Amino acid sequence: MYQVLRESHSHWVPLRGCRYHVRQWGTPSPDATPLVLAHGWMDVAASYQFMVDAFSEAFVRQRPIIAMDWRGYGLTETPATDSYWFPDYLADLDALLDVLYPGRAIDLVGHSMGGNVVMMYAGTRPERIRRLVNLEGFGMAATQPAQAPSRMTQWLDELKAQRAGDNTLKPYPTPAGVAGRLMKTNARLSQDKADWLAQHWAQQGPDGQWRILGDSAHKVINPYLFHIEEALAMYRRISAPVLVVEASDDSLSQWWKGKYTLAEFHERLKSVPTLQQAMIQDAGHMLHHDQPQALAALLENFLS
Numbered sequence: 001m002y003q004v005l006r007e008s009h010s011h012w013v014p015l016r017g018c019r020y021h022v023r024q025w026g027t028p029s030p031d032a033t034p035l036v037l038a039h040g041w042m043d044v045a046a047s048y049q050f051m052v053d054a055f056s057e058a059f060v061r062q063r064p065i066i067a068m069d070w071r072g073y074g075l076t077e078t079p080a081t082d083s084y085w086f087p088d089y090l091a092d093l094d095a096l097l098d099v100l101y102p103g104r105a106i107d108l109v110g111h112s113m114g115g116n117v118v119m120m121y122a123g124t125r126p127e128r129i130r131r132l133v134n135l136e137g138f139g140m141a142a143t144q145p146a147q148a149p150s151r152m153t154q155w156l157d158e159l160k161a162q163r164a165g166d167n168t169l170k171p172y173p174t175p176a177g178v179a180g181r182l183m184k185t186n187a188r189l190s191q192d193k194a195d196w197l198a199q200h201w202a203q204q205g206p207d208g209q210w211r212i213l214g215d216s217a218h219k220v221i222n223p224y225l226f227h228i229e230e231a232l233a234m235y236r237r238i239s240a241p242v243l244v245v246e247a248s249d250d251s252l253s254q255w256w257k258g259k260y261t262l263a264e265f266h267e268r269l270k271s272v273p274t275l276q277q278a279m280i281q282d283a284g285h286m287l288h289h290d291q292p293q294a295l296a297a298l299l300e301n302f303l304s
Contacts, residue, residue: 040112046200054296123234141260
């Protein structure tokens with residue numbers, strides 16, 4: 001089992017109808033700049049543990065570091081819903097910062113879906129962000145208005161499947177089964193890290209089965225199209241310096257099969273006023289698992 005170097009402490013924050021779970025590492029001075037970590041789709045806040053462990057002691061002493069489980073993930077409450085809406089993530093983040101760090105600028109890091117959230121949030125509330133880091137948060141492929149009817153039809157069909165229980169996530173008899181699932185998704189993930197993550201990525205139910213701590217309703221497609229013009233308008237309003245970090249594996253091409261490419265993503269990034277880009281070698285989409293030391297060093301340098 002992976003040996004944690006820096007234990008996190010959990011607390012819960014009621015906001016927007018959910019009881020939000022927040023992990024915090026360290027107890028630095030209250031006037032230090034907070035570092036807020038936002039996880040990706042079907043992930044949890046504990047996913048950042050390896051990166052936090054890789055930070056230097058001097059860096060950790062300087063600032064509060066927190067990561068929250070998004071609504072319907074991890075130990076945060078699952079709301080009564082059959083689908084999730086992207087703007088709710090921005091609203092939850094905004095409400096959480098108002099509770100924990102009212103009126104203060106923060107450093108904000110987001111991975112994958114969380115990377116998309118933090119980019120949009122930084123363009124919506126530019127005054128709240130001191131520095132911004134996007135880890136493999138590529139956004140979505142451009143769409144055309146003609147796709148709207150079929151997208152809405154797909155949403156309705158997936159809601160029907162959700163009501164029928166067809167989207168139920170597969171349970172596992174043991175944590176080892178969960179760890180195996182994580183390692184199947186990420187071939188670079190070591191056994192000790194997978195075993196540790198499994199204890200936080202899933203939870204044992206009354207029937208003895210281990211279930212992923214992610215609401216199956218997250219799998220339901222968004223009924224509204226992704227409008228690139230709106231995203232670029234938000235990118236242009238970001239006032240903080242932005243660091244975009246990619247892994248050497250081109251996961252974007254693997255997912256989209258040419259329908260959306262890294263070249264298109266890089267073209268979009270030209271709308272960000274102050275931008276740095278970096279690549280982590282020998283890493284896939286879960287770069288904070290694959291190369292936490294290299295990523296931690298990159299972030300320390302950028303956030304210093």
